[in-house]
Amino acid sequence: MEKELPLWEVFIRSRQGLDHKHVGSLHAADAQMAIENARDVYTRRQEGVSIWVVESVHITASDPADSDPLFEPAKDKAYRHPTFYQLPEGIKHI
């Protein structure tokens, strides 16, 4: 039985100054091959200036079933947003 090439997640910086963004995944034997494949699969039309690859097994993701309790603490904290604060009419630069 042939062994499957490992799966990698690909992140691309589309232009200097922007974040790397997840674009998809691919199979490759090692990191170098993953970068080269990512170039051919995800940047055929100059979509990127930089590539990150990470083997998918190394990614730990939160469980969508737990998202309610996980994100619940931020729910009742309206005071973290500027609109929570009341200011006099006509005030400027604040």
Place this chain on the structure above:
Amino acid sequence: MDTTKNLEEIFQSKIDHEIKIEPKDWMPDAYRKTLIRQISQHAHSEIVGMLPEGNWITRTPSLRRKVALLAKIQDEAGHGLYLYSAAETLGITRDQLLDELHTGKAKYSSIFNYPALTWADMGSVGWLVDGAAIMNQVMLCRTSYGPYARAMVRICKEESFHHRQGFEILLTLSQGTEAQKKMCQESINRWWKPALMMFGPPDEQSSNTEMSMKWKIKRETNDELRQRFVDVAAEQVKFLNMTLPDVVWNESTGHYDFGALDWDHFWNVVKGNGPCNKQRLDARIKAHENGAWVREAALAFAEKQKIRQQSQVKTA
């Protein structure tokens, strides 16, 4: 409380509210299976779709046409890879997907079981086959499964050039010699009805449509998409001074009628009896088997590099 029923209600309510389903979210088994079937069939179509065109790379009439055809075929490989990755997020492996193609368990679009006989066919494939595919793909950009929708957005951006380069090939032929014009019309005639059948069987015969619409995997029915494609192509063909077989304007419906389609023939091709089914599958299997040593060598090299790095760390 019945937990599965509850989960199903939450799932359907997300769909109804246009919230995308993501890989780790709960989904009904049938939704997962339908998606694996549809996405993999779509991926296989991109991969097998390279074959009729690959046949023409060495015989393009100019260098301009050659670079375009090469780029188009490379895109198709890319599209296949985006889609395989999307399917893999549903819990099937790449090896399983390929195995299902090679054993004939999974299907690909029947259109690729027809031969590309003349250079004009490269035009018809781009204009009609890719044109029909785009109608379907634009709809799928809004499909309910996140990874599939994202792959489709990427694909649609790239597909437009395929469509246009095909039309340009036909346009050039349509302005050429009598023999070239004849070749152009003959090719359109041959591809037209198979292209219309790419949208799948009529709605009343399509077993998957109802559930797929409820789950918003599909957003429009086969017949709706087919009619839209006919109306668009019937206008475009005028710029070629060519005709589409059996297509007539219908004043009362405000659409073009397109005549009867031979669905017995369609199912016969799906079942493996088209002109090129065997040839296409044999070519895929051969390419996969001949590439085995490359995959093995790449893995062996990666393993060796890893060991070398580890021993360097130890001695340092």
